[in-house]
Each structure stands twice: as structure tokens, then as C-alpha cells.
Amino acid sequence: MGLGECLKSQVLCQVLISYVFLASGLLINLLQLCTLPVWWLNKSLARRINCRLGYCISSQSVAILDWWSGTECTLYTDPKMYPLYGNENGIVVLNHQFEIDFMCGWSFCDRFGVLGSAKVLVKKELAYVPVIGWMWYFLEIVFCKRKWEEDRITVSQSLQKLRDYPENFWFLLFCEGTRFTAKKHQISMEVAEKKGLPKLKHHLLPRTKGFWVTIQNLRGTVAAVYDSTLNFRNNESPSLSGILSGKKYHADLYVRRIPLESIPEGEAECAAWLHKLYQEKDGFQEQYIQTGRYPGPIVSAPRRLGPLINWLCWSALLLFPLGAFLVSLLSSGSTLTILASLAFCYGGQCPPFKHNARGILCLLFYLTFRQRAEF
Numbered sequence: 001m002g003l004g005e006c007l008k009s010q011v012l013c014q015v016l017i018s019y020v021f022l023a024s025g026l027l028i029n030l031l032q033l034c035t036l037p038v039w040w041l042n043k044s045l046a047r048r049i050n051c052r053l054g055y056c057i058s059s060q061s062v063a064i065l066d067w068w069s070g071t072e073c074t075l076y077t078d079p080k081m082y083p084l085y086g087n088e089n090g091i092v093v094l095n096h097q098f099e100i101d102f103m104c105g106w107s108f109c110d111r112f113g114v115l116g117s118a119k120v121l122v123k124k125e126l127a128y129v130p131v132i133g134w135m136w137y138f139l140e141i142v143f144c145k146r147k148w149e150e151d152r153i154t155v156s157q158s159l160q161k162l163r164d165y166p167e168n169f170w171f172l173l174f175c176e177g178t179r180f181t182a183k184k185h186q187i188s189m190e191v192a193e194k195k196g197l198p199k200l201k202h203h204l205l206p207r208t209k210g211f212w213v214t215i216q217n218l219r220g221t222v223a224a225v226y227d228s229t230l231n232f233r234n235n236e237s238p239s240l241s242g243i244l245s246g247k248k249y250h251a252d253l254y255v256r257r258i259p260l261e262s263i264p265e266g267e268a269e270c271a272a273w274l275h276k277l278y279q280e281k282d283g284f285q286e287q288y289i290q291t292g293r294y295p296g297p298i299v300s301a302p303r304r305l306g307p308l309i310n311w312l313c314w315s316a317l318l319l320f321p322l323g324a325f326l327v328s329l330l331s332s333g334s335t336l337t338i339l340a341s342l343a344f345c346y347g348g349q350c351p352p353f354k355h356n357a358r359g360i361l362c363l364l365f366y367l368t369f370r371q372r373a374e375f
């Protein structure tokens with residue numbers, strides 16, 4: 001193991017990264033709160049400011065993925081469509097299988113200049129997660145309760161508000177509605193059978209109502225659906241903790257641009273269209289598993305320096321006071337205080353506390369990533 005890898009695998013590094021993310025995130029949340037008066041004076045300006053502030057948070061996750069772990073993201077798409085990406089509004093339909101799929105999504109957003117304005121339909125519970133959830137509130141992210149009787153009104157209202165959004169945005173939809181597991185797949189295929197729909201091998205049966213309501217409300221605002229299929233090389237299942245400890249993965253994303261006019265308007269026709277799309281997506285997944293690649297050419301969408309610069313600036317800003325505090329602690333000369341601090345910092349690496357340190361570090365992520373067993 002080289003020096004770089006050894007450094008990245010240190011729990012202390014991961015604690016420092018998390019500290020920078022949390023401290024800067026809360027500070028940015030506070031700044032977002034301060035933009036509230038601007039909303040009443042100049043809504044468009046408030047939205048643009050919040051895009052920049054949101055970028056300061058989400059691009060840290062991109063920096064961890066692209067620069068800290070060195071994960072590579074390869075794009076398969078029609079080169080003729082490439083100039084449109086980032087220069088129009090799009091609805092992204094993505095498979096939901098991997099723990100870090102949202103990070104790869106954000107990385108592609110950054111590569112096309114729409115990271116600050118990226119939107120998504122997320123479960124309401126995520127709105128209460130500090131930093132990310134609070135940031136989303138100011139970015140006008142669309143929350144759903146996964147109770148159609150309520151969502152049909154609230155989701156429509158939130159989508160209508162995006163019609164005069166001042167920046168180009170991508171609206172991400174995980175139509176499967178939850179992350180893929182074997183058990184959920186089995187239940188979902190039973191539903192498919194009851195509905196007389198063809199079975200899918202690599203996807204859950206898509207939930208069609210959210211897609212239909214999105215198309216209906218964003219028609220005229222959004223130019224196309226970006227049908228996107230994500231996979232990782234070597235059959236890897238990447239994890240957030242792997243990324244944090246510097247493990248490099250290789251993501252492949254296949255994107256097809258489908259003009260919105262070609263999607264039927266009626267609810268039943270739109271649902272049938274989405275089911276057909278997922279059958280095609282299933283075929284692309286199968287092809288990837290069999291051959292290690294998607295149909296179509298690879299186009300270059302390189303990682304950008306912005307996230308790295310943003311991350312380094314926040315790190316410098318927030319690690320400096322921490323370092324100054326440690327120096328003052330050491331120079332205090334109190335043996336007891338120094339020993340207590342060392343025990344606090346390194347205790348997490350000694351058995352039986354080894355996993356506790358990571359446990360504390362990942363508490364926030366646990367709240368977010370826990371899977372609902374009852375689904």
C-alpha cells in the first residue's frame with residue numbers, strides 16, 4: 001500500500017473530511033436561511049444564490065468521489081446529443097441499485113454545469129437530514145410521502161414552481177421508488193405478474209404515477225427525458241465508506257436522450273411507455289453484464305476542478321481553527337488534557353472501539369441509507 005492509500009484509509013482523515021463537510025454544511029445552511037428576505041425582494045436572485053450555496057455542499061461529495069477516491073465515471077451516449085446536456089432542462093430516469101448512485105449523478109451534473117440546480121423527487125424523510133436535507137429545502141427539491149392521495153397534489157404544486165426556474169436543471173427520478181434488493185425484486189415481480197407485465201431481471205417494476213405527474217407538470221419546461229443506466233465495472237458494489245477510505249471504483253453510465261414530445265400525455269399511455277422503457281433498460285443492463293459495455297460510443301466528460309477547489313477552500317478555512325486549537329492544547333502543557341485528547345482521537349482505532357469511531361462518523365448516513373425492511 002502506497003503512502004497515499006495508507007493516508008486515505010486512516011480513520012482520522014475520514015473524521016476530518018466529515019468534520020469539514022458537516023461544519024461547512026451547517027454554515028451554508030445558515031447562509032441559505034439568511035437568503036429568506038431576498039426571496040420576497042427578488043425570487044430569481046434568491047434562487048441563483050441558493051444554487052451557488054447548494055453547489056458548495058454537493059460539490060464536496062463530488063470532490064470526495066472524483067478526487068479523493070479517484071473514481072472514474074465514463075459516459076456512453078450519442079455524441080450528437082452531447083452539446084445539449086447542461087444546456088436544456090432534462091428529466092433523468094435512473095436505475096436505483098447502488099449506495100453511491102446519487103454521488104455519481106451529482107458528478108455528472110457537475111461535469112455539465114448543473115450541479116447547483118440539480119433537482120430530484122425524494123422521500124420526505126430526507127428533508128430532515130441536516131446539511132443535505134436542509135439544503136434541498138432551499139433548492140426547491142420535490143419531496144414525496146409515497147402516498148399517492150397526498151403526493152398527487154403536493155408533488156404537482158412543487159413541480160409547477162419549477163416552471164420559471166432561472167437556471168437549467170436536471171430533475172432526477174428513481175422510478176423504482178426504492179433501492180433494489182433481491183427481496184423487493186421478488187415482491188415487485190409478483191406485482192408485475194398480477195398486472196400481466198413482462199418480468200424484469202435487473203430492475204424493480206417502475207412506479208408510474210410520479211413519472212406521469214412529472215411529465216404532465218414539466219411539459220413545456222423540460223426538453224427531454226435522459227434515460228440513464230448506471231453500472232460499476234467488475235461487478236463491484238461500491239459503498240460510501242469505501243469512497244471515504246479512498247477506494248477507487250469505475251462507473252459506467254449509458255444515457256439516451258428522448259424528446260419529451262414523444263412521450264404520450266394520457267396517464268395509462270404514459271405508464272405503458274415507462275414500463276416499455278424499463279424493459280429496454282433491463283436489456284441494456286443484461287448487455288452490460290454479458291459484455292462489460294453498453295451500446296453506443298463513449299464520449300469524454302472529464303471531472304472538473306471546481307469541486308476540488310471548493311473542497312480545499314472549505315478545508316483550509318475549517319481545519320485552520322481546529323489546528324490552532326490543537327496547537328494551543330499541546331502548548332498548554334497539561335499532561336492530563338493532552339492524554340485525554342489523544343485518547344479521544346485515537347481511542348476509536350483501538351479494539352473494542354474501532355468500529356465505534358466509524359459508527360459515529362456514519363450516524364448521519366445510517367439515518368439516510370437504512371433500508372425499510374417492511375417494503
Ligand SMILES: CC/C=C\C/C=C\C/C=C\C/C=C\C/C=C\C/C=C\CCC(=O)SCCNC(=O)CCNC(=O)[C@H](O)C(C)(C)COP(=O)(O)OP(=O)(O)OC[C@H]1O[C@@H](n2cnc3c(N)ncnc32)[C@H](O)[C@@H]1OP(=O)(O)O
Binds near residue numbers: 094
Ligand atoms: C448526461 C448525464 C445524465 C444523467 C446523470 C444522472 C443523474 C443526475 C441527475 C440529478 C442528480 C440530483 C440529485 C441526486 C441526489 C440525491 C438523490 C438521492 C436519493 C433519492 C432516493 C429516494 O428518495 S427514492 C424514493 C422517492 N422517489 C420515488 O418514490 C419516485 C418513484 N415513485 C413514484 O413515482 C410513486 O408513484 C409516488 C411516490 C409518486 C406515489 O407512490 P405510491 O406508493 O403512493 O403510489 P404508486 O403508484 O407508486 O403505488 C400504487 C401502485 O403501485 C403498485 N404496486 C404495489 N406494490 C408495488 C411494487 N412492489 N412494485 C411496483 N408496483 C407496486 C400498485 O399495484 C399500484 O398500482 P396502480 O396500477 O394502481 O397504479
Ligand SMILES: CCCCCCCC/C=C\CCCCCCCC(=O)OC[C@@H](O)COP(=O)(O)O
Binds near residue numbers: 018064096102177178
Ligand atoms: C462526509 C464526506 C462527504 C461525503 C458526502 C456524502 C453526503 C452524504 C450525506 C447525506 C446523505 C444524503 C443523500 C441522500 C441520498 C440517499 C439515498 C437514499 O436514501 O435512498 C433511499 C431511497 O432509495 C428509498 O429508500 P427506502 O425505500 O426508504 O429504503
